[in-house]
Every structure is written in C-alpha cells, then in structure tokens.
Amino acid sequence: MTSLSNLFFRSVRAHGLVPVASGARVSTQEARGLHITASGKALAAMLTATAILFTGAGFNTVHAEGWGRKVGAKIAKDLDAEISSSRSGNSRWARDVNGAKQVQVIIVGDRSDPDMSDLRAKVLQLGGSVHAFFPSLPAITAQVKSSQVRMLSQRDDVLSVSPNRETQRTFSALESITGALTSNVRTYSSKTAYTGLDGSGVGIAILDSGVMSKHDAFDNGLDRVKRNVNMLNGNLANWINGSGATSLQPGSLALNNYEASIAADMVYTQDGYGHGTHVASVAAGRYSAPSDSTAPDINGVAPKANIYDVRVLGDTGFGTISDAIEGIQWVIYHAKEYNIRVLNISLAAGSAESALTDPLCVAVRSATAAGITVVVAAGNFGKNLVGQEMYGVISSPGNDPSVITVGSVNNLGTTTRGDDAINGFSSRGPTRGSYIDAAGVRQVDNLLKPDLVAPGNKIVGAAATKSTALTWNFLANTFKSLLVTPLGITATLTETKMLLSGTSIAAPAVSGTVALMLQANPGLTPPLIKAILQYSAQPLPGANLLQQGAGLLNVDGAVTLAKSLRTDINTAVEAGSIASGASLLAAGKVMPAATSTINGQTFNWSRIVYAGGNQVLSGSALFTKFQPIWDHRLVWARHLAGRHTVTYWPGTNYVKSITMAAASNQSLVTGGVVSANLLLGSSSSLRKSGAFTPTSSLSTWLLSGSGFTYGSGVILTEGVILSEGVILTEGVILTEGVILTEGVILTEGVILTEGVILTEGAVLGER
Numbered sequence: 104m105t106s107l108s109n110l111f112f113r114s115v116r117a118h119g120l121v122p123v124a125s126g127a128r129v130s131t132q133e134a135r136g137l138h139i140t141a142s143g144k145a146l147a148a149m150l151t152a153t154a155i156l157f158t159g160a161g162f163n164t165v166h167a168e169g170w171g172r173k174v175g176a177k178i179a180k181d182l183d184a185e186i187s188s189s190r191s192g193n194s195r196w197a198r199d200v201n202g203a204k205q206v207q208v209i210i211v212g213d214r215s216d217p218d219m220s221d222l223r224a225k226v227l228q229l230g231g232s233v234h235a236f237f238p239s240l241p242a243i244t245a246q247v248k249s250s251q252v253r254m255l256s257q258r259d260d261v262l263s264v265s266p267n268r269e270t271q272r273t274f275s276a277l278e279s280i281t282g283a284l285t286s287n288v289r290t291y292s293s294k295t296a297y298t299g300l301d302g303s304g305v306g307i308a309i310l311d312s313g314v315m316s317k318h319d320a321f322d323n324g325l326d327r328v329k330r331n332v333n334m335l336n337g338n339l340a341n342w343i344n345g346s347g348a349t350s351l352q353p354g355s356l357a358l359n360n361y362e363a364s365i366a367a368d369m370v371y372t373q374d375g376y377g378h379g380t381h382v383a384s385v386a387a388g389r390y391s392a393p394s395d396s397t398a399p400d401i402n403g404v405a406p407k408a409n410i411y412d413v414r415v416l417g418d419t420g421f422g423t424i425s426d427a428i429e430g431i432q433w434v435i436y437h438a439k440e441y442n443i444r445v446l447n448i449s450l451a452a453g454s455a456e457s458a459l460t461d462p463l464c465v466a467v468r469s470a471t472a473a474g475i476t477v478v479v480a481a482g483n484f485g486k487n488l489v490g491q492e493m494y495g496v497i498s499s500p501g502n503d504p505s506v507i508t509v510g511s512v513n514n515l516g517t518t519t520r521g522d523d524a525i526n527g528f529s530s531r532g533p534t535r536g537s538y539i540d541a542a543g544v545r546q547v548d549n550l551l552k553p554d555l556v557a558p559g560n561k562i563v564g565a566a567a568t569k570s571t572a573l574t575w576n577f578l579a580n581t582f583k584s585l586l587v588t589p590l591g592i593t594a595t596l597t598e599t600k601m602l603l604s605g606t607s608i609a610a611p612a613v614s615g616t617v618a619l620m621l622q623a624n625p626g627l628t629p630p631l632i633k634a635i636l637q638y639s640a641q642p643l644p645g646a647n648l649l650q651q652g653a654g655l656l657n658v659d660g661a662v663t664l665a666k667s668l669r670t671d672i673n674t675a676v677e678a679g680s681i682a683s684g685a686s687l688l689a690a691g692k693v694m695p696a697a698t699s700t701i702n703g704q705t706f707n708w709s710r711i712v713y714a715g716g717n718q719v720l721s722g723s724a725l726f727t728k729f730q731p732i733w734d735h736r737l738v739w740a741r742h743l744a745g746r747h748t749v750t751y752w753p754g755t756n757y758v759k760s761i762t763m764a765a766a767s768n769q770s771l772v773t774g775g776v777v778s779a780n781l782l783l784g785s786s787s788s789l790r791k792s793g794a795f796t797p798t799s800s801l802s803t804w805l806l807s808g809s810g811f812t813y814g815s816g817v818i819l820t821e822g823v824i825l826s827e828g829v830i831l832t833e834g835v836i837l838t839e840g841v842i843l844t845e846g847v848i849l850t851e852g853v854i855l856t857e858g859v860i861l862t863e864g865a866v867l868g869e870r
Contacts, residue, residue, distance in 0.1 A: 186253070208264050209425060211265075234425065238759070265460070304622065307618055311413075383410050427450065461502070481529060512559065568597070637653035648794050653712070738763070
C-alpha cells in the first residue's frame with residue numbers, strides 16, 4: 104500500500120496532460136517554444152493508497168504505517184538530538200532543573216480534542232507545566248522532562264513536538280523606488296501634503312521588538328499606533344510551573360485579565376531594541392522634514408495605515424516561538440475588530456522541520472485562513488562568512504507556502520530601478536525543512552522561495568528612544584557610527600532616525616503595499632494579493648527564481664491590477680457564492696497592460712506566479728477568472744491540499760478555533776491558465792535551468808507566448824494533485840555543487856550596513 108505522505112514532496116508524472124514517458128525529461132530548449140492547449144478532461148491516475156486525513160496543522164495518513172506513527176517521526180530533529188544526548192541541558196529551551204534535564208516544547212495537536220484538555224492534563228499529571236494554550240492552532244507550550252518527550256509524541260492526539268526555539272530579528276526614497284509615487288498611487292504637492300492611496304483604515308500588525316508610539320513617524324497628531332501589546336512571557340524565562348489555561352471567550356474575566364496583563368499602550372519604553380519601530384516606519388511611517396531641513400524624510404509606503412504593535416522580542420532582539428505564536432493568535436483574535444488585514448513578521452527562528460509541522464508555519468497558515476495577509480522576511484543567510492553563496496537557507500516561517508516571503512535588493516543609492524541588485528545577504532531558496540516518512544526516509548520540502556524582493560539596503564527609518572530624555576535604542580546606541588552618524592543630522596526626541604538593512608526591512612515595504620492594495624480594493628484575499636504582487640513585479644537581470652522570486656516590488660503595477668478586480672471577492676469566497684471560473688473583473692474593467700513606468704523607466708511585469716509550493720503559473724486567466732486557489736482557507740502544498748474552517752464565538756467576530764480537513768475533489772486552477780513548469784525543466788545551477796532559471800529570461804519567454812496552457816486546469820482527485828511542478832530534487836542540486844544547509848539556522852542576524860552583520864550582539868564582519 105502506498106503511503107500518501109511519501110508523495111507529499113515527490114514529483115510524479117501521472118497527470119496525463121503531457122505525453123512524456125515515465126522518467127523522460129523535456130529539455131529547456133525543447134520546452135521554451137511550447138504553447139500547448141490540452142483538450143478534454145485530464146486523465147486521473149489511479150493511485151493505490153489509503154484515504155488521507157488533514158488534521159491539525161499538517162497532513163497525516165490515517166493507516167497504521169502513516170507519517171507520524173513511527174517512533175521519533177513526530178519529534179523535530181534538534182529536539183530529538185537534545186533528548187538523546189546525555190549532556191546537561193544548556194540552551195534556551197533545554198536545561199537541568201533539580202538534577203533532571205527539562206525541555207520547553209511546543210506540541211501541536213491533531214484536532215481530535217480541540218481544547219487539548221486530555222493532553223494538558225497528561226502533561227500536568229507527569230509533573231510538567233503548560234505555559235500557554237493556543238486554541239486557534241491548536242497547540243500548547245509545555246515544560247516536561249526530556250525523558251517524557253517520546254512518550255508524549257506517541258499519543259494519537261499529537262501531531263508534532265518542537266522545541267520552543269529562540270526567535271530573532273532579521274534585519275523616503277523608498278516611496279519613489281517602489282513606485283508608490285506615481286499618479287496611479289499618490290502624488291505629493293508639498294513636503295506635508297499628498298493625495299491618493301495612503302493605507303487609511305487598514306490595520307498592519309507589526310510582530311517585532313515593539314513600536315515607539317510617540318515617535319513623530321506615527322504620532323504627529325494622528326496617533327496611528329492604535330494598540331501596543333507585549334507578549335514577552337516571564338514564565339518561560341523563569342521556568343516556573345503553570346497551567347496555561349487562558350479563556351478567549353469574549354467578555355470573560357480571564358480574557359479581560361489577560362488583555363490587561365499584556366497591554367503596553369501607556370508604556371514609554373516600548374521598543375528598547377529599536378528594530379520594530381524602524382520596521383513599522385518602513386511600512387507606514389509619516390514624517391517629512393521641514394522644507395529648509397537637510398534631514399531625510401522617513402515616509403513609509405502606507406503613511407496613514409493604522410499600526411498594531413505586537414511585541415515578541417526583548418531589548419536585545421531575542422524572543423521565543425511561544426511568544427511569537429501568542430502574538431499571532433492575538434492578531435487573529437482581534438483581526439476583524441481592528442480591521443487588521445496585514446501581519447508583518449520581520450523575525451525568524453531556526454528550524455529543520457517541514458512547513459507542515461513547524462509551529463510558526465502552523466500559526467501563519469491559521470492567520471492566512473482568517474483572512475490576514477502575512478508578509479515575512481526571507482532571512483539574511485544568502486552568503487556565509489567566507490563569502491560563498493548559500494542556497495536553501497529560507498528562515499521559518501518564511502518557508503511556508505501560504506505567506507509572502509520577501510528578499511532584499513540594493514538600490515545602489517539611486518531611485519533608478521534597472522540597476523538594482525540582489526543583496527548578497529538575502530536568503531535564497533529552496534526551503535529545506537523536512538520530515539521523516541513512514542519508511543524512515545527524509546523528505547525535503549524544496550518549495551520555491553522567496554516570492555519577490557524589495558528595497559532593503561541602508562533604508563532610513565524611525566529610531567526609537569528609551570525614555571523621556573534622548574536615550575537611544577540598543578541598536579542605535581551600540582552601533583551609532585554605522586547607523587546614525589552617516590545621516591549627518593542632529594537627533595531630536597521623537598524625530599530620531601537611523602539606517603538599517605536586511606530582508607527584515609524589505610518585508611515591511613511589501614506590507615505597506617498590501618495596505619494600499621486593500622485600500623484600493625478591500626475584496627482581495629491573501630493568496631490573490633500574493634499573486635498580484637508577483638505577477639506585477641519587475642524581473643531584475645541576472646538573478647534567478649531562488650534569488651529574487653518573481654522580481655522587484657512594483658507598487659504601481661500591484662495597485663493597477665488590484666483596481667481592475669471585483670471588490671466583493673473576499674465576501675463571495677467566504678460565503679461560498681463564487682464559482683470556479685467566474686469573472687473576477689470589475690464592471691467595465693479589462694485586464695490592464697502588463698507594464699509600468701516608474702521614475703521614467705518603462706518595464707514589463709514578470710507575469711510569474713508561484714502556486715502549490717513548486718508550480719509556476721502565468722496568463723491573464725489567473726485574474727480574469729476566479730481560481731479556487733484564491734480561497735484563503737485552502738492550502739495547497741505540492742501534491743496535497745487541505746481546507747481550513749474558521750469558527751467564531753457565537754454572535755461575534757472573534758475567532759474561536761481554526762481546523763483543517765482534507766479538501767474535497769475539486770478544481771484548483773481553471774483552464775486557460777498557463778503553466779511555465781515545462782519551460783523551466785530540471786533544476787541545474789550550471790545550465791541555469793529549473794529553479795535556477797533567470798527570472799528575466801522566464802518572463803521574456805512568457806511574454807513571447809511560450810508555456811503550456813491548461814485545457815482542464817489542475818484538479819484535486821482522490822486527495823492528490825496530479826501535477827508535477829518544478830523538478831527540484833536534492834540530488835540534482837547537490838551534484839551541481841550548490842551549497843545547501845539542513846535548514847538549521849543558528850542565528851538570524853541583523854544587517855547593519857551592506858556588509859556588516861550583527862549576530863549575538865557582536866559584529867562578525869564583512870560578507
């Protein structure tokens with residue numbers, strides 16, 4: 104009997120759409136000129152396999168030999184190594200307590216017990232502690248003896264067990280570079296007056312080190328930081344006992360007490376580290392220097408969007424996965440109340456886990472299902488310390504297919520886009536998380552990432568201060584000569600500025616763009632927003648799909664395409680009233696020309712969209728007809744698909760739980776959509792094919808009409824999507840000499856300038 108879990112990250116040639124024999128390959132040269140229309144219904148291959156059940160956050164076969172039934176298969180690799188070791192625990196999540204090694208873990212449940220009451224009771228019975236309960240996943244953060252982890256992992260109601268890893272920060276010419284200053288978006292009449300889209304009414308949550316609400320970038324009489332909440336959990340730091348039972352029932356005393364405990368709205372020192380304030384200003388800062396001043400403006404992309412500060416990193420830039428998940432759950436819970444439509448995550452955690460089970464990935468998928476567009480920094484691991492380019496180093500949760508993962512470009516000090524280059528530090532794909540299948544074989548995710556890139560080098564932004572006196576934040580104070588002195592300005596309280604670089608600074612530029620798109624068209628869904636951003640991106644010369652994704656952020660193009668679509672798409676999706684293939688164009692609108700002009704340069708859009716983790720799609724049908732994959736409750740990863748159900752507390756807009764089950768047999772992509780998979784061929788860095796194909800080359804081929812046009816589309820049949828996608832196997836990459844990691848990221852690092860990296864509080868040097 105074939106285990107479907109073995110198929111999850113493995114290519115098959117069974118879709119019947121292309122007459123290619125098993126094992127045969129179509130060369131890139133042969134495929135470039137193809138423009139094929141499949142006629143009739145695609146033949147569905149009959150796989151001898153058991154039914155599949157999507158439970159909790161991941162995908163699991165239900166027969167006895169399925170994924171997760173093998174002892175140790177549910178335990179993350181780094182946790183398994185720790186509990187197998189006889190050495191004393193000496194890490195953030197493993198230490199000796201009263202002579203016994205204990206570990207802090209995040210246990211993801213399988214939904215059979217949504218309240219996880221049995222599991223929580225078992226942890227307490229064993230003498231452990233439950234520090235936090237996350238019903239929207241569901242998951243718990245628990246502290247147990249290391250010797251008890253394997254026993255807990257074997258429970259039927261446990262999907263995965265991961266350590267409570269540390270999270271770290273990833274580190275306005277910006278408006279001009281991104282295309283925010285075009286007649287299609289907004290225009291300035293003076294330093295302090297402008298018209299057009301500005302993000303008004305849209306909430307952006309910043310999951311980071313805090314946001315200084317009284318900085319002029321957000322205050323200036325507008326008070327745009329609507330809430331400051333602090334998720335830093337003293338219980339975890341002190342390793343004390345706890346029951347972790349916090350009710351989220353609206354109006355309950357427990358919930359009111361919890362909200363009061365995390366409120367930080369009146370606290371002046373809201374960002375001791377300084378990263379979150381800078382990130383928020385890139386997304387939504389609004390501060391123009393007086394006309395007689397030489398100080399730089401720090402206008403963000405959406406300068407009137409509302410900001411929700413969710414603090415999960417401390418004053419030195421570190422936090423835990425548990426606190427990050429708690430912050431994401433808070434955002435999910437309050438999303439409709441505050442109209443939080445965007446979640447920016449400029450932090451990362453090291454993880455060798457598959458996106459299926461990684462706790463942060465589980466959390467961001469839940470946020471997406473709740474209608475929140477999640478934007479994540481790719482990470483800053485594009486080169487190692489000796490200057491070698493690194494592939495396969497996308498951070499968690501940027502390795503999840505549902506989020507928008509953003510890499511970084513260097514604008515080289517100009518507002519001209521054509522000379523922009525991918526930063527060496529920007530993390531390259533593919534994703535390298537993995538799981539152990541029922542046969543004991545390691546299966547690697549190998550998903551295409553990043554999705555696109557944005558400016559992220561020496562970006563001027565707001566600098567938080569720590570008190571009523573002019574006391575710099577940790578970053579600005581420690582590295583003043585790098586971050587502050589080059590600006591050549593006199594610092595004034597609430598007007599302080601500094602420079603930062605990194606994918607963490609590129610991500611909020613995309614978050615701000617999403618706010619503009621939603622202001623222009625509030626009916627967009629998260630996966631549709633991601634597709635629009637990719638389709639309208641500008642391919643940069645010389646960089647491949649694993650370096651830049653679809654290309655450079657194009658605010659003008661994204662807004663243009665958003666304006667051409669119906670404004671009721673999201674409502675219709677959630678009501679189930681929109682059919683596959685229904686028109687998406689607004690009344691009187693046509694598909695816009697796929698070009699933009701920014702700063703005097705006209706360029707073609709990429710026309711590239713990633714779907715299902717390893718599919719590359721194109722064609723106007725993606726946006727003229729409703730594609731079922733634009734349903735944000737649907738998750739498609741390689742050969743399997745699941746569907747989320749979001750349940751609200753009765754009579755309210757507060758999320759009670761989010762569950763996922765196997766998606767029913769259905770169409771995922773309609774006929775008329777163009778597949779670029781055959782154009783790419785197998786991946787080879789030497790031949791620059793497959794995932795290593797230059798984005799600009801693929802874009803040119805698509806513009807010329809090349810590609811495979813689906814006749815029947817992509818169909819989910821018997822729980823399996825019979826469509827191969829881009830061939831990206833571990834052996835192919837390794838034989839090309841490309842350096843890959845196992846996906847374990849020990850430190851995220853903050854990019855202080857183009858070549859100087861801060862890690863663990865020290866400057867490592869150039870790379």
